[in-house]
Amino acid sequence: MTTTYRIAEVAQRSGFSPPTLRYYEDIGLLPPLERTEAGYRVYDDATLDRLGFIARAKQLGCSLEEIAELTTAWETGLCAPVQSRLQAVVDAKIADAHARIAEMTTLAADLQRVAAVLRAHTPDGPCDDDCGCTSTPVTRAAEPVLLTAKPANTHGDAANEEVPIACTLGAGEMAGRFEEWTALLAHKRDLLQGVTARVPLDDGLRLEFGPNTDVTEIARLASAEQGCCRFFRFALVLDQRGIALEVHAPPDGQAVLSALFGAAPSAL
Numbered sequence: 001m002t003t004t005y006r007i008a009e010v011a012q013r014s015g016f017s018p019p020t021l022r023y024y025e026d027i028g029l030l031p032p033l034e035r036t037e038a039g040y041r042v043y044d045d046a047t048l049d050r051l052g053f054i055a056r057a058k059q060l061g062c063s064l065e066e067i068a069e070l071t072t073a074w075e076t077g078l079c080a081p082v083q084s085r086l087q088a089v090v091d092a093k094i095a096d097a098h099a100r101i102a103e104m105t106t107l108a109a110d111l112q113r114v115a116a117v118l119r120a121h122t123p124d125g126p127c128d129d130d131c132g133c134t135s136t137p138v139t140r141a142a143e144p145v146l147l148t149a150k151p152a153n154t155h156g157d158a159a160n161e162e163v164p165i166a167c168t169l170g171a172g173e174m175a176g177r178f179e180e181w182t183a184l185l186a187h188k189r190d191l192l193q194g195v196t197a198r199v200p201l202d203d204g205l206r207l208e209f210g211p212n213t214d215v216t217e218i219a220r221l222a223s224a225e226q227g228c229c230r231f232f233r234f235a236l237v238l239d240q241r242g243i244a245l246e247v248h249a250p251p252d253g254q255a256v257l258s259a260l261f262g263a264a265p266s267a268l
Contacts (some may be wrong), residue, residue, distance in 0.1 A: 005043045014051040021051075027064065029054060029071055050074065057086075061093055093183075165253045168228045177228075180221055181260060184213075200264035204233075204248035204257060211242060218245055232257070 007018050016024070025041075035041045046218045054076055064088055071082040101110040117132035127133040167174060183193065185207065186194045193213045199206040209218070217236070222245060227254045234249040249257040 003045055005048070007041050007043070010048065013048060013259070015055060016051060024054070027065070027068075029068060032060045053082075060086075060090060062089060165231050165250070165256060166229070177221075177224070179261065181225075184217060184221060185262065195262070198262055198264040201246060203246065203250070203255075204246065205261055205264055206237075207245045207247065207261060208241070209243040209245070212245055215243060218243070229256075 005013070007021055010016075010021060011018050011100065014021075019040075021030070022127055025033060030047060033047070036042060050071065054067055057070050062070065070082065070085055071091070073085045076082075114132055117130075121132070129135070169177060175179045184194070193210045194206050196210050197208040197210065215236070219236055222236060225232060226234060231249055231253045235246040235248075237244040237246060245260055247257060
């Protein structure tokens with residue numbers, strides 16, 4: 001015997017409000033529902049399962065249009081088409097998230113550069129070309145851009161030297177560098193190129209690559225990044241496990257590390 005539920009019960013079980021449930025039915029996310037003789041909507045366990053799937057898609061940041069496509073795959077009753085479509089949506093959202101991280105990192109760099117200029121010079125009279133109120137002086141464009149407020153110590157022989165969590169690239173160069181890393185670290189479907197795993201280290205991240213990944217490109221980018229972000233430490237490892245790049249950063253640089261190289265999955 002099929003168990004049925006009224007809208008108030010479904011709202012309590014699913015977490016969606018009654019108006020939202022009615023809206024989802026109107027736009028087709030929920031199939032047409034049966035009604036009692038009095039006109040009340042009647043839901044079943046299949047509808048609750050579908051709402052659970054919709055809630056999961058919303059948790060992943062899917063739009064209503066994307067959810068509509070996913071529920072079409074869900075209606076097949078098979079996992080494979082659902083997982084395939086969801087993977088495509090998630091991959092696109094990862095790329096979008098990284099793009100937004102790059103934009104915000106660039107904005108933070110620009111703001112920090114302006115802040116440094118504003119503190120450096122205050123004319124006695126009206127604003128001038130060096131005060132930072134109307135423009136950023138070109139001569140200051142190459143100065144380090146602090147991405148966090150607190151400087152961190154380096155490791156090794158220069159342990160006593162304070163190195164800021166900083167990037168010396170300009171905004172345009174920074175965006176270009178981020179795109180290069182994104183292309184290199186992209187997870188390729190055949191697992192022969194790009195990052196195949198991210199493994200957490202005590203003070204950083206181990207990026208493991210497919211066997212066909214260009215080692216010279218990894219070395220080139222790591223060297224270039226070391227030149228502009230001195231707080232990073234890189235180690236290119238080639239051993240029986242394969243190709244890996246180990247990236248280390250002080251505590252204040254961990255957020256920047258994750259933004260640029262991604263985060264290792266949390267242990268279950």
